[in-house]
Amino acid sequence: MYGYPVFVDLSGKKCLVVGGGPVAERKVRSLLECGARVMVVSPEITAGLKSLADDGKIMYRRGYYAPSDLEGVFLVIGSAGRGEVNRRVADDCAGRNILVNIVDDPAKGNFFVPAVVRRGALAIAVSTGGKSPLLARKIREELEKAYGPQYGEFLDMLGSMRDEVLRSVEDEARKRKILECLVDDTVMGYLKEGRLDLAKERMLSAYPGSGSQPQNGSC
């Protein structure tokens, strides 16, 4: 059985991270990037977590995990350095239908965290189903080389053109054709080379804007 891949909206959601070591810190940073409200509970924390707490970016309770920490929590990361603590966290969450990730015992949690390349709104996530996190990291590094920062900027442009096409083109076949032309091989080639100017020119020739004359045939 393989995991069901989803992108969850965590904005404003309370997320608990149990433990304050380097692994907890990595998970905290990725939760913050997604707008979560993060609470850390641990007797000790890394210097990085301490500065996030001092800056008011995370809430921190110094101490050992207690089930009452789960109050009002949407998602939990069990990243204490002690297996028995993480297993207890997993058991407490299971009874409450909370999303829980266990960093040292994958089967105990109900989701894994993938390795992710982010380029603006574009996210490419890699999972090995827990078989080799290091392979997930290697593939993420390869993808980072192949998909540079220009993909984020391009996607913003593409997203607004798509909105306009969906709003203003009624004919279904023409709509589909234009959407295909906006990401045809020529556009993708320019994008790969980082030539956003040429990509944009090509896209505008496929769809100059609402009221433009229908194109027929190829892009």
Ligand SMILES: C[C@@]1(CC(=O)O)c2cc3[nH]c(cc4nc(cc5[nH]c(cc(n2)[C@H]1CCC(=O)O)[C@@](C)(CC(=O)O)[C@@H]5CCC(=O)O)C(CC(=O)O)=C4CCC(=O)O)c(CCC(=O)O)c3CC(=O)O
């Ligand atoms: C199951 C999972 C649960 C979870 O945490 O979600 C899990 C579990 C474990 N990881 C372990 C070790 C390492 N994990 C990493 C790195 C990452 N681990 C991540 C995810 C996951 N790790 C989930 C599965 C993801 C998948 O589907 O493949 C990444 C992708 C995302 C993230 O954590 O942010 C992030 C890379 C991010 C990036 O670079 O982009 C490295 C390499 C490194 O540190 O560079 C090592 C050392 C090398 C090695 O062991 O391979 C151990 C053994 C611990 C020990 O021996 O003490 C366990 C426990 C076990 O396997 O039982």
Ligand SMILES: NC(=O)C1=CN([C@@H]2O[C@H](COP(=O)(O)OP(=O)(O)OC[C@H]3O[C@@H](n4cnc5c(N)ncnc54)[C@H](O)[C@@H]3O)[C@@H](O)[C@H]2O)C=CC1
């Ligand atoms: N999933 C992943 O990506 C990876 C997982 N691991 C595993 O993750 C675990 C944590 O790794 P590190 O952060 O390097 O360990 P660490 O030992 O540096 O940190 C563990 C933290 O847990 C805290 N802690 C201990 N008992 C606690 C309790 N009862 N309640 C709350 N906090 C408690 C400690 O104070 C410490 O801050 C290890 O078991 C390791 O095997 C390691 C590498 C990657």
